[in-house]
Amino acid sequence: MSSKKVLIIGGNGFIGMNLSRTLTGKGYEVYSFDIAEPVLKYPGVTYLSGNFFDSELLEDTLRNMDVAVHAISTINPSNSNEKYMQGYEMDFLQSVRLCEMAVRHGVKLLFLSSGGTVYGNQEVQPITELAPTHPINHYAALKLCIENVMRTFHAQRGGDMIIARISNPYGPGQDYHRGVGFIDAALKKALTGDVMEIWGDGEIVRDYVAIEDVCEMLSTLIEYQGPEDVFNISSGIGVSQNDILKLLKELGIDLTVTYKESRNVDLKKTVLDNTKIRELYKKPLKPFREGLREYYEFLSGCR
């Protein structure tokens, strides 16, 4: 159990709300800072309403914390090639300010980066943290800009900064309308009877990881004291869209799909090597089939 105070910026979003719950269960004092009202309120979490871009409020909120989790992005992989200036002008600059504030107040900063996009196309899979990065969109480029600023603050002023490159999380609280979430879209469309569009031949491979496991691995990083600054957060296992359709069939879940022309924005394969985080977090991860079934049952109960 830990008594640390953790501020989750973007705490009412998909990852933030799940992380709030995980950390509260471990005894952390959790503060969820968000512009939107929480859909669900977890007992023990303190909900703070505020705008990440209000620097004065952000610094006031941050100054008494032990750890801050940066879980906000105003752009996503789907819209970043149109909204990139917003990403650089707003998210990037405010993230630099956040780094500065964290260093000034001795707050550890954990940044949620994107393992699914920063590496780009890679021959060698699974991809380790040492692989050269080839961002394929501005969302990924923005993540890398922020990562580099964190490293610079760490090198120059000793800030305690950790980068979590998350692969493809799925589970309760996700909303594919926000630009990512194949599993979320597939299961929700199965429930409503809508047709699922698949871009290409369905052989795109991703590394899906249950949100509970993501939050456990992130909470390990909150306690981590060591020389490493970047960790892949993933299952380490590649699953294609066609594999998912097969699994859904086996689970008795009906989904109608239509195959469309492939898009050049989609990477063929991204599987992240998770050896580094698994040296710190050793408990078994949820098998994909079980996670898929559980999430479907959760969504069925929500209807």
Ligand SMILES: NC(=O)c1ccc[n+]([C@@H]2O[C@H](COP(=O)([O-])OP(=O)(O)OC[C@H]3O[C@@H](n4cnc5c(N)ncnc54)[C@H](O)[C@@H]3O)[C@@H](O)[C@H]2O)c1
């Ligand atoms: N979901 C994924 O697949 C995934 C994968 C890798 C990395 N990430 C990163 O993790 C972070 C969290 O992702 P998520 O899926 O939980 O996103 P999300 O959109 O579900 O949640 C983000 C939260 O930030 C809040 N927010 C947005 N602008 C704000 C502002 N100006 N002030 C205060 N709050 C604001 C939103 O209200 C929302 O609750 C993001 O940085 C994202 O890029 C997500």
